[in-house]
Amino acid sequence: MIKTLLRICVVSALALGLFSGAVWSTPATAGVFNPETFTLKNGMDVVVLPNHRAPVVLHMVWYKAGAADEPKGKSGVAHLLEHLMFKGTPKHPNGEFSKLIARHGGEENAFTSLDYTGYHQTVASDQLEMVMELEADRMTHLVLSAEDVATELAVVLEERNQRLEGKPAARLSEQAMQKLFPKGHPYGRPIIGWRAETEALSREDVLSFYKDHYAPDNAILVVAGDVDVAEVKRLAEKYYAPIPPRGLPKRAPLTTDAPIIGGETVLRDNRVKQASWSEHIIQPSLTNGETGRVAALEVLSELLGSGGTSRLYKALVIERPLAVSVGTEYMASARGDGQFVFYASPRPGVSLDEISKAVRVETQRLVDEGLADGELARIKKRMLADAIFSRDAMKAGAYSIGGALASGHRLESVEDWPEHIGAVGEQDVLDALNAVLAEPRRITTKLLPNGKGDGA
Amino acid sequence: MKKLYVILLAVALPLSLLSFPAAAVEVERVVSPQGIEAWLVQDHSNPVVSVRLAFRGGAEMDPSDKAGLANLAASTMDEGAGDIDSQTFQQILADQSITLRFSASNDRFGGEVTTLTENLDQSMDLLRLALTQPRFDDEPVARLKSQLIAGIQSDSQRPGKLAYNAFFKAVFPDHGYGRDSDGTVESVTGLTQADLKAFVQTRLARSNLVVGVVGDVTPERLAALLDKTFGPLPAHPTTPRAKEVVPNATGRVQVIELDVPQSTVVFGQAGLKREDPDFYTVLVMNHILGGGTFTSRLYEEIREKRGLAYSVGADLYPLDHAGLIIGSVGTENARVAETLDVLRSEWTRMAMGDVSLQELDNAKTYITGSFPLTFTSTGAIARVLVSMQINGLGIDYLDHRKAYIGAVDLAGVKRVAAEYLDVDKLDIVVVGKPVGIVPSP
Numbered sequence: 001m002i003k004t005l006l007r008i009c010v011v012s013a014l015a016l017g018l019f020s021g022a023v024w025s026t027p028a029t030a031g032v033f034n035p036e037t038f039t040l041k042n043g044m045d046v047v048v049l050p051n052h053r054a055p056v057v058l059h060m061v062w063y064k065a066g067a068a069d070e071p072k073g074k075s076g077v078a079h080l081l082e083h084l085m086f087k088g089t090p091k092h093p094n095g096e097f098s099k100l101i102a103r104h105g106g107e108e109n110a111f112t113s114l115d116y117t118g119y120h121q122t123v124a125s126d127q128l129e130m131v132m133e134l135e136a137d138r139m140t141h142l143v144l145s146a147e148d149v150a151t152e153l154a155v156v157l158e159e160r161n162q163r164l165e166g167k168p169a170a171r172l173s174e175q176a177m178q179k180l181f182p183k184g185h186p187y188g189r190p191i192i193g194w195r196a197e198t199e200a201l202s203r204e205d206v207l208s209f210y211k212d213h214y215a216p217d218n219a220i221l222v223v224a225g226d227v228d229v230a231e232v233k234r235l236a237e238k239y240y241a242p243i244p245p246r247g248l249p250k251r252a253p254l255t256t257d258a259p260i261i262g263g264e265t266v267l268r269d270n271r272v273k274q275a276s277w278s279e280h281i282i283q284p285s286l287t288n289g290e291t292g293r294v295a296a297l298e299v300l301s302e303l304l305g306s307g308g309t310s311r312l313y314k315a316l317v318i319e320r321p322l323a324v325s326v327g328t329e330y331m332a333s334a335r336g337d338g339q340f341v342f343y344a345s346p347r348p349g350v351s352l353d354e355i356s357k358a359v360r361v362e363t364q365r366l367v368d369e370g371l372a373d374g375e376l377a378r379i380k381k382r383m384l385a386d387a388i389f390s391r392d393a394m395k396a397g398a399y400s401i402g403g404a405l406a407s408g409h410r411l412e413s414v415e416d417w418p419e420h421i422g423a424v425g426e427q428d429v430l431d432a433l434n435a436v437l438a439e440p441r442r443i444t445t446k447l448l449p450n451g452k453g454d455g456a
Numbered sequence: 457m458k459k460l461y462v463i464l465l466a467v468a469l470p471l472s473l474l475s476f477p478a479a480a481v482e483v484e485r486v487v488s489p490q491g492i493e494a495w496l497v498q499d500h501s502n503p504v505v506s507v508r509l510a511f512r513g514g515a516e517m518d519p520s521d522k523a524g525l526a527n528l529a530a531s532t533m534d535e536g537a538g539d540i541d542s543q544t545f546q547q548i549l550a551d552q553s554i555t556l557r558f559s560a561s562n563d564r565f566g567g568e569v570t571t572l573t574e575n576l577d578q579s580m581d582l583l584r585l586a587l588t589q590p591r592f593d594d595e596p597v598a599r600l601k602s603q604l605i606a607g608i609q610s611d612s613q614r615p616g617k618l619a620y621n622a623f624f625k626a627v628f629p630d631h632g633y634g635r636d637s638d639g640t641v642e643s644v645t646g647l648t649q650a651d652l653k654a655f656v657q658t659r660l661a662r663s664n665l666v667v668g669v670v671g672d673v674t675p676e677r678l679a680a681l682l683d684k685t686f687g688p689l690p691a692h693p694t695t696p697r698a699k700e701v702v703p704n705a706t707g708r709v710q711v712i713e714l715d716v717p718q719s720t721v722v723f724g725q726a727g728l729k730r731e732d733p734d735f736y737t738v739l740v741m742n743h744i745l746g747g748g749t750f751t752s753r754l755y756e757e758i759r760e761k762r763g764l765a766y767s768v769g770a771d772l773y774p775l776d777h778a779g780l781i782i783g784s785v786g787t788e789n790a791r792v793a794e795t796l797d798v799l800r801s802e803w804t805r806m807a808m809g810d811v812s813l814q815e816l817d818n819a820k821t822y823i824t825g826s827f828p829l830t831f832t833s834t835g836a837i838a839r840v841l842v843s844m845q846i847n848g849l850g851i852d853y854l855d856h857r858k859a860y861i862g863a864v865d866l867a868g869v870k871r872v873a874a875e876y877l878d879v880d881k882l883d884i885v886v887v888g889k890p891v892g893i894v895p896s897p
Contacts, residue, residue: 053499054481054831086750095750095760102749103818105825122829154763161718162766162786166615225832271715273609309543309550317599318543324606347602378551385553385572392504394832 031415032387033397036229040236042245043217045405048232049224049397057225058398059131060120061139062406064220065213067193068114068186068254068336076193077201077209079112080149080156084206085119086110087148089141097134104130112191115335116406120398125226129235136239139214142207149203157199160192169276172267172447179265180280180339180443186254187336215246220405224398251408254288254336265443270450274324277352278343279359282441283330285338286409294332295420296432297340301330303379303429304366305342312344315362322350322358335407340436351454352446367433371426383421481837483851486675488682494667495841495851496678499834505576505671506834507569507583508842512664514564515637516698516777521646524639526560528597528604528647529655533558535596537585542596545582554579556586562633563776564846565659570835573672577681584685587660592652605641615720615887618712619784622885623722626710631701633775661693662686668841670834700777702726705883708896712887719792719888723770723799724782725881730774730847736860737868738781738876739772743819744869745806745877746770746783751818753802758785764795781876792890800879807877809870816866824858 036048067078088094101108106123108131121131164170174190181188192198221240223232283297284290305312305328316323326344342363346355390396404414448454484496518525534549534556536542549556555570556579567587571579611617621636628634638644665686669678705725728738746754746769758768770783787795830836844853886893 051832053501054828056829056832058832098750099818102751102822105822105827105829107826107829108750124825124828151761151763155759155766158718158764158787159766161716161788166716166718271613273613274606307550308546314543318595321599321602324603345606347606382550382553388502388572389504389553389570391502392506392833392835 032417033391033401033414035397035401035411035415037411038229038233040216040241042241042243044236044240044243045220046232046236047220047222047398047401047405047411048227048229049222049394049401050226050228051224051394052226053394055125055226056122056394057125057128057223057227058120058122058395059128059135060118060222060224060398060402061135062220062222062402063117063213064115064218064251064406064408065209066113066115066117067189067191069213069251070186070209072184073197074201074205074209075189076156076198077205078117079192080153080198080201081206081209082110082112082117082119083152083156084144084148085138085142087142087144087152089137089143091137091141092134093143097138100134101131106131113403114187114191115408116403118402118406128223128227128231129239132235132239136243139216139219139240140243142210142214144203144207146203149201149206153199153201156192157195160195160198163192164190168267168269168272169447171269172265172445175267176265176278176280176443176445179263180282180441187334213248215248216240216243217245218248220402222398222402225394251335254334263443264446266446266448268448268450272447272449274345275352275449275454276343276345276447277356278341278445279356280443280445281340281342281436281439283332283338283340283436283439285332285334285336286404286413287335287407288337290435293428293432293435294338295417296424296428297330297338297436298332299376299379299383299421299424300429300432300436301328301340302383303371303375304328304363304433311366312342312359312362316344316355316358320358321347323347323355326355326359333403333407333409352448353454356444363433363437367430367437370430376424376426376429380421380424384418387418481831481854483841483854484675485851486669486678486682488679488687490683490687492662492665492667492682492686494669494678494682495845496668496673496675497670497837497841498672498674499670500672502834503573503672504834505569505571505573505579505669505673506838507567507580507667507669508835508838509567509665509667510842510846511565511660511693512563512666512776512846513659513693513695513697514561515635516562516632517659517695518632518635518637518639520632520635521643522639522651523635523643524604524637525647525651525655526565526659527638528600528644529590529652530558530560530565531600531604532592532597532652533586533590533656535600536591536593537582538589538591540585541591542593545586548578548582552578554582556582558586560637562637566842568835576673576677580681580685584688587656587686588688590652590656592649594649597649597652601644601647604638604644608636608638608641608644611638613714615714615716615718615786616722616784618714619720619722619885619887622710622712622887623724623782623883626708626885627703627705627724627780627883628701628778629704631777632698633701633778657690658695659693661690663692665689666842666845668838668845670838670841698777703778703780705780705881707879707881708883709893710885711890711893711895712885713889714887716888717789718786719789719886719890720784720786721792721795721887722782722784722885723882724773724780725876725878725883727772727779727781727876728774729776729779732774732779734868734872734875735772735774737864737872740816740819740823740861740864741806741811741869741873741876742770742772742781743823744811744815745802747819747822749822753806754783754785754799757798757802758787758795762794762798764788764791764798789889790891792886792888793892796884796893800882803877803879803882806873807879809873811866811869811873813866816864816869820861820864824861827857 768785773780
């Protein structure tokens with residue numbers, strides 16, 4: 001639908017992965033997904049989410065290593081490794097992994113984010129053992145030739161062309177994140193890597209990242225669908241438990257306390273036909289900064305800028321038709337800092353400065369006048385209902401919980417989410433808003449056509 | 457992501473390419489007292505109901521000077537109906553956590569309701585109002601037009617959109633399929649409230665409607681809701697469907713210059729319609745050539761062996777009045793010529809009948825086994841129920857699909873490969889700055 005499509009994704013560069021903070025949610029009773037969990041003796045965490053609607057099972061392994069864990073100068077290596085993980089092992093050489101899964105009617109893929117890398121297969125439930133054997137095998141037995149690396153590097157550079165180079169909005173986002181997270185902060189570089197660094201990656205770089213991070217004590221197994229916990233336990237003991245732990249060091253904290261250059265990032269391109277504006281503001285995540293503010297920030301984002309009934313949409317798209325789209329997004333799921341984002345695209349004849357001022361005025365109105373009667377209750381009711389819908393899809397719980405655990409959050413951050421949302425009061429929302437407004441670590445982006453105009 | 461396939465135009469068709477093991481779900485035919493039919497899969501494990509509906513006929517029926525009409529109707533029908541104005545309507549949906557929306561594709565006008573069981577009656581009443589008494593007030597129509605126009609303008613610089621539009625325009629020069637279903641800035645600007653009201657009155661009727669429902673609802677309750685919701689629709693649509701058309705793929709090469717480092721290539725030629733007796737055979741053949749796994753020949757030769765592309769694939773594209781085989785690939789400007797050479801040589805190799813029994817068996821087990829994998833949410837299953845009805849597959853289709861695929865043999869694959877794949881008629885559109893590609897005169 002157009003209304004969703006027009007939420008122009010200046011904010012999306014943080015998530016090459018599939019997980020977004022908004023996925024989880026739920027009823028006010030205990031738990032959201034109510035998973036069963038256990039830990040193998042080598043330290044590998046296991047999450048099981050039984051769901052018997054269809055004879056299908058989703059098998060995922062999440063590594064607690066993403067682009068933000070790369071050594072300096074080696075950007076793109078986490079993602080390149082993800083591609084190369086499909087090449088082969090002594091037991092299953094020559095791309096046999098994908099061939100076997102396809103032959104058994106399975107689907108598979110993988111993703112890399114700043115904080116984690118995930119591999120997943122969806123198969124008929126009687127094929128769980130096959131995919132578990134394959135995934136456990138490649139956790140420590142990957143074999144790479146220099147030629148594999150060279151060919152896959154070409155593929156990755158084409159992926160970069162497709163995702164970034166040809167898209168002005170994506171290039172702007174890449175530049176903006178470098179400013180929001182300056183001085184070599186790992187969140188300031190793109191997941192796919194800086195082109196020059198990625199091009200120079202060698203087979204040894206890839207294998208060294210693999211050895212440093214791919215181990216059972218740095219991984220989470222998530223199995224969802226038509227299985228029971230006893231079966232998963234039996235298979236995990238057979239395939240994953242024998243892999244020796246590495247005793248990997250704890251991940252270093254990711255703080256953004258360096259002074260920020262901030263200001264404005266502007267990108268002009270003659271291919272831009274619809275100008276857009278955004279403001280990215282550092283905020284707490286589930287494990288970084290004032291974590292007690294996370295739930296209030298989620299409610300704030302819902303109320304201020306989520307969908308066609310939000311305050312900003314009503315004010316700037318319907319009542320004073322200044323924008324074709326406007327909204328907010330809050331991303332709490334990072335291992336490092338989170339972000340609160342405002343974004344808007346003006347109607348013809350309206351400048352980006354006008355639109356950003358109007359967003360500020362409307363936001364200030366909430367500070368000055370507070371919430372309307374019943375507004376908070378309505379928003380919370382809607383957010384809590386989302387939890388019931390999220391249980392409708394087999395994969396929702398797997399992605400929410402896998403992403404949370406791989407980012408270093410506790411399971412409770414997902415399962416207790418309804419309680420946290422339920423406890424948010426009006427003053428909490430206003431306090432969260434004031435903290436957003438007062439935060440100095442922020443960056444504005446402007447995407448404009450060529451020329452001197454400001455989008456008008 | 458490691459592997460992201462270029463997604464073909466967002467049409468609801470791939471559902472027809474799926475299959476399902478018997479006995480996993482039970483599909484019930486529910487017929488209301490007034491004779492309105494829906495297919496139902498009951499699932500009482502979660503208090504959610506998903507309703508999907510489709511009217512036969514879509515953007516292909518938009519008059520040429522009103523291109524984008526079906527799409528604008530889809531975007532505005534949920535913006536107020538009956539006595540309820542736009543903002544109130546949207547507020548009720550938000551407060552009750554009801555998803556109610558419409559969509560338009562070439563051949564269909566689709567609708568979706570997803571709701572908590574406790575709000576099902578209210579949801580269906582809002583659906584009834586939106587289908588039969590949409591208001592199309594000035595403010596929401598102007599607002600949605602401005603959003604759609606902004607989208608069309610942004611799309612005008614997107615390589616994939618440009619390539620597909622040029623491909624369809626060339627292949628269907630005098631048919632609704634040749635026009636972008638979003639319309640143009642000019643055509644959308646010119647659309648009026650009267651156009652929208654006429655759209656609803658002449659195109660949405662009981663005789664061209666199919667309904668699929670999955671979730672926490674009984675057949676008895678559904679039957680009553682069907683009459684209340686869809687009973688007020690007219691019996692028959694009065695706008696005629698578009699005509700049958702033969703795709704005019706002649707092997708031409710178009711180049712659209714765009715200043716981007718990677719060229720986007722769309723290629724295709726005539727295929728077949730869903731009802732064609734050869735459908736499953738061509739489906740299997742195409743899967744071996746370019747289908748949606750990481751093992752197709754195009755994937756293997758273009759990506760795995762040569763690193764020419766991140767995404768490459770080909771799919772069947774059956775429409776109501778024509779059929780296509782269509783694919784796409786993105787590659788660096790300097791390597792387009794090499795990529796096209798590989799593509800053409802694979803196209804020819806398959807056409808010559810160079811295919812093994814092992815490849816056939818692998819394709820069949822994949823196509824059979826992967827079908828149930830999508831049956832993991834109420835909405836996904838409801839979409840399959842709609843697709844089965846639209847395509848006239850029969851309520852027992854899920855039990856028989858495996859046998860249809862199983863019956864495909866090597867001789868059949870070789871026969872259809874020779875019949876359908878003709879490299880001299882492969883139409884190609886390149887968007888970018890390709891090196892060494894000469895467009896057809």
